[in-house]
Amino acid sequence: MIHFSPSLTRLVGELKKLPGIGERTALRLAFHILRSPRMGRDLADSLRDVSERVGFCSLCFGITEDDPCCICSSERDGDVICVVEEPQDLLAIERSGAFRGRYHVLHGALSPLNGIMPSDLKIAELVRRLQGSPVREIVLATNFTVEGEATALYLSGLIKPLGIKVTRLAHGMPIGGDLEYVDVATVQRALEGRNEL
């Protein structure tokens, strides 16, 4: 469309691949970037930085630049592991300040209709972590969606036989809600009121 500049057309195309960014917004962002070349360079640098430096912890699969991550290599309580769907959910729990244990990030939730099966998630890795470990409680903090609940149920069936207590965040969470977007106080109440499954 912008036949005046193939580079700009390409940038608009790349921006449009981002979630929630359509043609109009992409064009507006591209022109904004064009107007301040320094912003474009800074953004390019930090994108490159992220793709080179940021990875996932080989233990908990949370986001980290060092492996293992700062939580896994910390002195934090190794008795309790909180299982979440996505790295941003881990951040939501951390923000609440109500949890001092460790984490395990599944990188998704079970969704057979969309072809997401247990082998697509970091479930085998979780079970391996539990074997011969001193873990005495797993807090299932998957989202309160159909997929999140199914994943919690599946994990509960897998982990309970190992003799480990399995709890779920209390229903302070709104039904159908997404952990990432819930306010801190609700996350705190949900953690405090967690129930054994």
Add this chain to the structure above:
Amino acid sequence: MIHFSPSLTRLVGELKKLPGIGERTALRLAFHILRSPRMGRDLADSLRDVSERVGFCSLCFGITEDDPCCICSSERDGDVICVVEEPQDLLAIERSGAFRGRYHVLHGALSPLNGIMPSDLKIAELVRRLQGSPVREIVLATNFTVEGEATALYLSGLIKPLGIKVTRLAHGMPIGGDLEYVDVATVQRALEGRNEL
């Protein structure tokens, strides 16, 4: 906030500088990019490309990778120049297909309250272009906002004494509207019904 990764924190900071992108959206975009490193690299490449290759035409100040731009170096009608505020406005006129002349991009509109004076726009460059040129009509296509109207009036007073016909896009445009967002048919009607000032 994401003390797990300074790079990611920096990326969120850079994304937040874009118009209409807040903390939440920036975080969501950053996590999306993290999930597909190729997208991050492609976006970084095209940002770099744009900042290196794309500039403004030294004649019309539209966007271009070559100087002069493809319109200024084309065989198009040199008798009529359409004056617009922003490069994206030039695109809006081009999209309508109703104009076959040349352009001049002001890079803004007069706004004394915001400290934007004639010397901040490409007005001197426009007047220079007109001196000793065969231009017989200037179509003022600044936006129909207070600033755009003021700019049109100012330019009209500047150009008419040069013996050049000055026209304004017809009021097919919605009052208070922004050229960039108007539908093609309206832009066409506005061009067809342009009036002498």
